[in-house]
Amino acid sequence: MKVVLALTLISAALVGCAPKLVTRSEMRRLHPGMTYAEAVKVIGAPGRLRGLDETVIGALVPSAGQDVYVWTNQDGSLLSAAFDEGRLGALSERGL
Numbered sequence: 001m002k003v004v005l006a007l008t009l010i011s012a013a014l015v016g017c018a019p020k021l022v023t024r025s026e027m028r029r030l031h032p033g034m035t036y037a038e039a040v041k042v043i044g045a046p047g048r049l050r051g052l053d054e055t056v057i058g059a060l061v062p063s064a065g066q067d068v069y070v071w072t073n074q075d076g077s078l079l080s081a082a083f084d085e086g087r088l089g090a091l092s093e094r095g096l
Contacts, residue, residue, distance in 0.1 A: 021045050022071040022079045024096040030081065034088040036069065039081060047071045047081065056080070058094030 022043050029042045040046050047069030050056055059080035062068040066089070072078040077095030081088055 020073045020075075020077070022073060022077075022096070024093070027079050027091060027093055027096060030088060030091060032088055035086055036067070036081075036083055036088075039069075039088060043071060043079075045071065047079075050080070058092065060090060060092045 022045070026043050030039055034042075036047075048071075050059060050062060050068040050070050052062055056070055056078070058078055059070050060068045060082045062082065065085065067083045068080055069083070070078055070080045073095075075095070078093065079096060080092045082090040
């Protein structure tokens with residue numbers, strides 16, 4: 001029992017210390033008109049392209065001709081970015 005409790009506490013501590021994929025600081029460095037490649041360079045990791053029929057709470061919903069990329073941290077916080085014709089048009093975050 002003590003071993004299980006110890007492992008549970010260690011796991012919780014490691015998850016709490018996990019590095020974030022995206023931070024508020026990086027979000028502030030993004031600006032309208034940037035390309036997706038420029039945004040990836042700022043954040044340091046590629047986002048996941050959100051599907052039209054996919055539900056992502058707190059993320060932007062793509063409209064016609066728009067790609068929405070989502071960066072999700074292990075703690076559930078996220079950044080979503082909408083690119084219109086390849087250029088950043090809007091940002092949304094949850095919990096950063």
